Amino acid sequence: MSQAIRWGILGTGKIAKAFASALKDTPGAELAAVASRSADSAAAFAAEFGAARSHASYQALADDADIDVVYIATPHPMHHDNAMLCLRGGKGVLVEKSFTMNRPQAEEIIALARQKKLFVMEAMWTRFMPAVQEAKRIVDSGEIGRAVQVNADFGFAADFAPEHRVLNPELGGGALLDLGIYPLSMAAFFLGAVESVQAQAQMGPTGVDVQTAFSLRHEGGGLSACSCSLLARTPTELTISGSKGFVRLHDRFHNTEEISVTLVSGAARSSRSIVLPRSGNGYAHEAIEVGRCLRAGLIESPIMPHAETLALMGVLDTIREQIGLRYGADRNDG
Structure with a gap:
């Protein structure tokens, strides 16, 4: 090389x-x-x-x-x-x-x-953004206590024609594969492997999901609540919570440059913000x-190891089965 x-x-x-x-x-x-x-x-x-x-x-x-x-x-x-x-x-x-x-x-x-x-x-x-890497370091340090819950959303109003990639089933359209992969992957990044999932969806006129919400149970016992939407501009934030407080990745969490850490002890509450610029477009x-x-x-x-990619693709398959979302590739694979 x-x-x-x-x-x-x-x-x-x-x-x-x-x-x-x-x-x-x-x-x-x-x-x-x-x-x-x-x-x-x-x-x-x-x-x-x-x-x-x-x-x-x-x-x-x-x-x-x-x-x-x-x-x-x-x-x-x-x-x-x-x-x-x-x-x-x-x-x-x-x-x-x-x-x-x-x-x-x-x-x-x-x-x-x-x-x-x-x-x-x-x-x-x-996963490789400086702000996300710092959030992972903070969570792993135990500063917020044992992390046991993640809440994450990703949504925008997709004003596209039906043949657009995001809505076209022949091009793998739908909220789940385009946007839901982010909350799913990040929930596993912070709480560990997914043990089970329950999902619901709103299907659109082209046959793909335009909104999907799913809850995850992780192997360590933690829970995640995730959602994605092609109908609503959601806060697009991700929060990791533990017994002592929470870390929040702010608006457009997938490429944010800012996180906040909030610690709570009785009536006392303290917060700090951390700004970690990304390189160029990220x-x-x-x-x-x-x-x-x-x-x-x-x-x-x-x-982003092989085993995790495989596991998360399996979770996506389970979610699609639960919401009735199928693609041509599924037929090809029997």
């Missing part, structure tokens, strides 16, 4: 552009190549973000010998095939969330990565972790 981590980006949509911008804020990273199914789209993306090469097919990117790792930036239903393609080409992958459409697909990706000894990670960028932090892992010869990140 060269000194710089040589990135490829598969896809040229909004999230791909955000990640390409973040690579400029990532020490020791270079955008080596981009791929699209359109030569013009790939060339325009490469020119805008300074990629050394552009490819008119995903296969060409997978075959590019001068790439260390590929960021998969396509819609959810394409993640499995795109990741498998790149792994077969000998490339590590950072796969945008939701990681896949279901757990069986995730198992195939991780099995191939382990067989080939290649890096793979779910792109849950929130995506650089997960890219930095990928680079660290690659240089260390790791095939998974301890912050």
